[in-house]
Amino acid sequence: MTTTTTTQHPGCAVRLGLRENRLQFTLLVIVNIAVGGLVGMERTTVPLIGTDVFGLTNGLAVFSFIIAFGLAKALTNLAAGALTARFRRRQLLLTGWLLGVPVPFVLAWAPSWNWIIAANVLLGLNQGLAWSMTVNMKIDLVGPARRGLATGLNEAAGYTAVGATALLTGYLATSYGLRPLPELLGAVFVTAGLALSLTVRDTAAHVALELAQHPEPPPSSEKNTLAATFIRTSWQDRSLRGASQAGLVNNLNDGLTWGVFPLLFTDHGLGLAAVGLIKGIYPILWGIGQIPAGHLADRIGRKPLIVTGMLVQAAAFLLALALLDQPLLAGILSAVVLGLGTAMVYPALIASVSDHAHPAWRTNALGTYRFWRDIGYAAGALLAGILADTLGLNTTVIAAATLTAASGLLAAHWITDHTEHRAHSTTAK
Numbered sequence: 001m002t003t004t005t006t007t008q009h010p011g012c013a014v015r016l017g018l019r020e021n022r023l024q025f026t027l028l029v030i031v032n033i034a035v036g037g038l039v040g041m042e043r044t045t046v047p048l049i050g051t052d053v054f055g056l057t058n059g060l061a062v063f064s065f066i067i068a069f070g071l072a073k074a075l076t077n078l079a080a081g082a083l084t085a086r087f088r089r090r091q092l093l094l095t096g097w098l099l100g101v102p103v104p105f106v107l108a109w110a111p112s113w114n115w116i117i118a119a120n121v122l123l124g125l126n127q128g129l130a131w132s133m134t135v136n137m138k139i140d141l142v143g144p145a146r147r148g149l150a151t152g153l154n155e156a157a158g159y160t161a162v163g164a165t166a167l168l169t170g171y172l173a174t175s176y177g178l179r180p181l182p183e184l185l186g187a188v189f190v191t192a193g194l195a196l197s198l199t200v201r202d203t204a205a206h207v208a209l210e211l212a213q214h215p216e217p218p219p220s221s222e223k224n225t226l227a228a229t230f231i232r233t234s235w236q237d238r239s240l241r242g243a244s245q246a247g248l249v250n251n252l253n254d255g256l257t258w259g260v261f262p263l264l265f266t267d268h269g270l271g272l273a274a275v276g277l278i279k280g281i282y283p284i285l286w287g288i289g290q291i292p293a294g295h296l297a298d299r300i301g302r303k304p305l306i307v308t309g310m311l312v313q314a315a316a317f318l319l320a321l322a323l324l325d326q327p328l329l330a331g332i333l334s335a336v337v338l339g340l341g342t343a344m345v346y347p348a349l350i351a352s353v354s355d356h357a358h359p360a361w362r363t364n365a366l367g368t369y370r371f372w373r374d375i376g377y378a379a380g381a382l383l384a385g386i387l388a389d390t391l392g393l394n395t396t397v398i399a400a401a402t403l404t405a406a407s408g409l410l411a412a413h414w415i416t417d418h419t420e421h422r423a424h425s426t427t428a429k
Contacts, residue, residue, distance in 0.1 A: 014205045016143030016213075018150065024201055025141050025150070029157045031093075031200065032134040034193030036158030038100055039069075039127055040165030040283065041186045044276040045178050046107070046116065047262045053178060054113045060385030061113070063259040069120040069127075070255055070377025076128025077374055080136075081367025082226040089133045089140075090202040096129030097194040104186025108179055130193065131158060132370060136363055139354055140203035143210055147354050148302070152294015152347035159346075160287030163280045163339075165189075170276010210359050229364035233353070234372065240365065242414030243352050246306055247373030249407035250345055253313055255380025256400050257282065257338070261331070264320075264393045268327035278331035282339045289343025294351070301417040302352035309344030310408030316341060317401035321394055349373075352415060 018025060042065075050062040083092055099122050106119035135154055142150040169182035176182070233240040262275050270278075297305050320334035350366070357365035380400075387396040 014209050016141070016206060016209060018142045018146045021141040021206075024203075025138060025153075027196060027200055028134050028138055028141075029153055031193055031196050032131065032154055032158040033161040034189040034196070035127065035130045035134065036161030036283075036287075037165045037189040038103065038186050038193070039123060040162035041104065041169050041183055041189075042107070042120075042123075043162065043166035043258060043279045043283070044170040044262065044272065045173050045182050047259050048173075048266070048272070049116070049178050050113060051263070054116075056113065058385075059259075059263075059388035060382070062263075063255075063381035063385040064113075065116050065120045066255050066259055066381035067378045068117045069124040070251075070374055070379070070381065072121045072124025073128040073377065074124075074371045074374040076125050077132055077370035078226075078230070078367050080129060080132040080370075081229070081364035084136070084363045088202045088204060089137050090197070090200055092129050093133040093137075093197050093200065094194070096126050096131075096133065097190065097197055099129070100126030100190050101194075104183050104190065107186070108181075108183040128370075128374070130197075132367065134158075135350065136366065137200070137203045139362075139366075140206040140210070143206075144354075146298065148294040148297035148347055148351040149291075150294070151350040151354075152290040152292075152297070155346050155350070156287045156290040156294075158287065159283045159290070163282065163284030163287060166283065167276050167280025170272050170274075170279065173276070174271065174273045207359060224361040224364070226364050226367075229357075229361045230368045233357075233365045233368040237356060238414045239356050239416045240353060240369070242411045243306070243349050244369050244372040245414075246310060246345065246407050246411045247349050247369055248376040248379065249310070249403055250313070250342060250349070251373050251376030252380035252383065253317075253338070253342070253376075253400055253404060255377035256384045256396065257380075258377075259381050260384050260388065260393055260396055263388075264397070265327050265331050267393070268324060270327050270331065274328055274331070278328075278335050281332060281335040282342075285336060285339025286342040286346070289340055290347045293344050294347035297348040297351050302348040302355070303412070303415050303417040305344045305348040306352065306415060307408050307412045309341045309348070310404055310411060312341030312344065313338055314401045314405035314408065317397050317404070321397055324394075352417075 046065055047062055050056040056062045103119050103123045106115055110116050138150045138154050139147055165185060172182045234244055235241050261278060265275050265278060293305055316334045316337035319337055320330050323330035353365055353369045354362060384396050387399055
């Protein structure tokens with residue numbers, strides 16, 4: 001691994017690279033475990049709290065907490081890029097944790113469903129700031145050569161924690177009820193995440209070093225603005241457009257399964273422990289699988305993993321319905337396939353956006369991508385609520401499979417891989 005030392009931290013040289021920054025990188029990985037654990041505590045229990053505790057019968061009402069979470073997280077992701085121009089990444093990371101402090105306590109003792117929705121607004125703000133900053137800071141540390149692996153490790157830590165917490169809350173709910181004990185796990189994650197984030201160093205010097213080494217000069221300041229980058233990432237650049245739509249549909253799947261799978265499988269006779277197992281397997285494999293997937297994306301390119309992963313996810317939904325007369329088998333196998341497909345897509349998409357964005361406007365590009373990606377939570381919950389109320393849960397799952405396959409085909413058409421991108425840039429010159 002090539003390293004260059006041209007910038008100085010107080011008392012030490014600044015280098016780009018995973019090995020060179022392994023201590024700070026590892027600390028950020030642990031912080032993201034806490035970030036993932038905080039949202040993981042909702043995966044099994046909250047839809048059932050809506051139906052069993054608060055007596056909700058309308059699907060859209062049950063899934064409204066996911067819509068609130070998705071909108072808050074998406075808008076915070078978008079703002080995070082612009083905020084990094086005014087505030088240090090570390091400051092935003094700490095702010096995210098402070099916003100998350102009330103969440104587990106409100107979920108544990110909320111007197112009405114509106115309090116659950118309000119807690120999910122705070123949770124979305126927490127995730128938008130804390131998760132965004134851990135991603136950006138890891139990318140800052142490693143430089144361009146190991147982006148796929150860096151994002152894979154970051155997302156693996158977060159989503160493995162999501163899955164493990166979903167699994168644990170399912171078992172706790174079986175033994176102790178839906179509230180308050182399962183939700184109070186979140187207090188552990190908030191305390192650990194806030195304490196560890198106080199020890200994290202900011203990465204502004206690493207960004208400055210990469211800018212100094214970048215082969216292309218920084219674009220004019222008006223091209224770096226959030227508005228200009230939003231348009232470029234959302235539509236003007238084909239590859240960024242392809243990544244944004246794939247990210248949206250990927251998290252649409254997550255938002256849909258978050259609300260639908262607990263209801264679908266309990267309707268077919270499974271208990272809370274079994275639902276917790278299904279809801280845990282999906283993000284655990286999604287998390288662990290991102291380590292080899294991120295490494296592979298650095299070797300063979302981003303596009304093959306993105307396209308294949310979306311098609312694998314589409315197959316997982318069909319598998320769930322095909323085996324539904326054996327609900328535990330259907331849930332486990334669909335969770336395995338869905339987790340593996342998502343693991344292929346997730347780090348490759350973030351790395352692809354980073355490949356096509358100049359360091360001067362990369363945080364805004366990542367913020368825009370993460371905005372569209374996490375709008376998928378709200379879109380998935382909204383789609384699930386409408387379809388479940390009108391056509392039933394099975395049709396909702398079929399719709400998700402169709403959208404996911406179409407997204408994979410669009411990604412194949414729009415995304416130019418990073419090696420092709422460099423070749424085209426050279427030819428253009």
